[in-house]
């Protein structure tokens with residue numbers, strides 16, 4: 001409005017010198033009714049092509065009808081608002097810019113034409129105006145699907161052709177050009193397709209598609225003929241050659257000969273759905289709508305007890321519709337009825353899904369049944385957690401079973417020293433003069449005695465020269481709680497000390513003499529090289545393997561496993577107990593006795609084994 005006033009003011013100040021002369025007399029005219037800028041009337045034209053602006057006042061003929069306004073003495077004026085200025089410049093007709101009824105033609109358009117245009121309808125007593133925008137595009141400003149497509153400033157129109165069917169396509173806007181042309185316009189048609197990454201431009205029409213005069217005729221429509229078709233209209237006007245190009249999106253659809261009744265695909269006819277009262281319930285319905293006309297609106301809706309949701313007016317019910325599939329014009333539409341807080345009495349309601357198009361109607365009731373409460377989720381969760389816990393325990397047990405066992409023993413195990421009258425915790429039996437000897441004397445024995453606090457007995461004799469040795473061996477074994485057998489290839493060869501010890505141990509175990517045999521393997525030994533007694537015993541006995549350097553630490557698996565097999569001994573607390581028992585006569589006597597007995601038999605208490613021939617090395 002302000003701009004118009006300023007224009008008038010400008011014209012007034014300029015006096016009669018304005019290009020649109022004679023306007024000064026109209027200053028007394030009533031103010032013009034301004035409709036603002038019409039957004040939908042915006043026009044794009046390709047640079048160099050011909051195009052037009054159509055005054056949007058006449059887009060609603062019930063309001064403004066061009067024919068009737070002419071008869072009421074109205075005149076249509078065109079103005080142009082210069083870029084960045086408030087000045088409305090009247091447009092003077094030329095051979096390039098011309099008025100034709102409600103249109104302003106640009107033949108051709110130039111890039112300078114871009115801007116806002118105003119059309120004003122006016123008679124002596126009334127005036128209306130409306131603005132619109134014109135954009136003149138350079139070819140490189142046009143968005144194209146494939147680069148070899150020609151640039152088109154106007155959106156493609158759509159055409160639908162039934163498969164195997166025929167149709168005549170006319171170039172859009174051809175009739176408008178024909179009115180402006182001096183002679184008959186000519187049209188060229190082409191179809192652009194990308195084939196094997198190569199852009200191909202038809203026409204090489206065949207007897208299924210042909211150009212027929214200005215039109216393109218389809219005789220037999222195929223799927224492969226779908227896509228964008230382009231037509232360029234050429235015409236002559238006042239000695240100028242003009243053109244414009246339009247595009248048509250051709251889509252194949254099912255022909256009209258196939259049945260067009262709508263149908264309900266889902267739910268199936270006799271399906272009974274289970275619902276849970278108190279929860280959100282979704283009822284799904286999918287309808288198939290065969291194509292009749294491309295713009296036909298398919299209808300799919302739910303009714304509750306015969307009432308549409310609008311009539312029902314219950315906040316708990318709502319429906320949402322969406323297209324789930326599209327096939328050559330046929331549409332598959334889903335409508336989901338959402339029921340908030342489903343009530344038990346809703347079970348008795350009649351839920352119907354209905355579909356409808358121009359040709360028919362179908363309705364189907366969904367059968368609902370109350371869901372028998374199965375705590376499937378809760379049960380599943382509980383079971384899952386239980387299984388997980390069991391798995392965890394299983395893993396923990398497998399990784400830490402030795403530690404757990406030792407812990408258990410340290411809490412609940414009974415100290416065998418209080419229940420038997422044995423002198424030694426461990427009697428070590430091994431093959432003399434072997435690789436294992438060093439291991440037994442320097443490692444096993446040191447750790448067992450010094451670090452773990454066991455009393456260890458090692459009877460050092462290679463052979464059995466006399467009966468007394470045999471008796472002594474048996475007696476020492478019998479007075480030990482464990483017989484620790486260090487298995488080696490030459491262990492327990494016939495007639496050796498070790499064989500005697502092994503037999504004594506196995507017999508002692510068999511007779512229930514509070515003796516247990518433990519097998520320790522220093523180096524891997526072939527099973528078949530074992531003596532028969534050992535092989536038999538292995539079935540029932542634990543075998544603790546020395547793992548080289550890995551086993552040196554007291555915290556290693558080797559020592560843990562060995563401790564599990566050995567009598568319960570609480571390291572650390574042991575000393576305190578012994579301190580306490582310091583005054584206990586009995587204990588002192590016991591210890592004296594055991595020392596005495598050792599002394600009496602060997603006359604020696606020695607930790608160092610310098611002479612394996614002669615040393616009987618049992619110390620408490």
Ligand SMILES: *[C@@H]1O[C@H](CO)[C@@H](O)[C@H](O)[C@H]1NC(C)=O
Pocket residue numbers: 061062065066067068
């Ligand atoms: C405009 O009015 C004329 C007569 O006044 C009428 O014949 C014509 O159909 C009208 N046009 C439209 C588009 O309504």
Ligand SMILES: *[C@@H]1O[C@H](CO)[C@@H](O)[C@H](O)[C@H]1NC(C)=O
Pocket residue numbers: 072073123124125126
């Ligand atoms: C101007 O147009 C209006 C209708 O738009 C009409 O009523 C009026 O009579 C016209 N005035 C003249 C002077 O023709």
Ligand SMILES: *[C@@H]1O[C@H](CO)[C@@H](O)[C@H](O)[C@H]1NC(C)=O
Pocket residue numbers: 048049232241242243244245
């Ligand atoms: C249309 O006309 C313009 C200007 O004369 C020309 O540059 C262009 O190539 C023509 N387009 C076609 C498709 O003939």
Ligand SMILES: *[C@@H]1O[C@H](CO)[C@@H](O)[C@H](O)[C@H]1NC(C)=O
Pocket residue numbers: 145156158228249250251
């Ligand atoms: C042509 O129309 C079909 C279906 O109507 C659509 O899927 C396709 O995107 C359109 N193609 C172009 C280039 O507009």
Ligand SMILES: *[C@@H]1O[C@H](CO)[C@@H](O)[C@H](O)[C@H]1NC(C)=O
Pocket residue numbers: 273282283284
């Ligand atoms: C309907 O479909 C939704 C998912 O799309 C599903 O969650 C729901 O359970 C379905 N309802 C029935 C009654 O089948």
Ligand SMILES: *[C@@H]1O[C@H](CO)[C@@H](O)[C@H](O)[C@H]1NC(C)=O
Pocket residue numbers: 303305306307350351352363364365
């Ligand atoms: C609901 O559908 C059934 C068929 O499943 C039909 O017999 C019944 O008449 C329909 N009810 C309404 C109200 O349309």
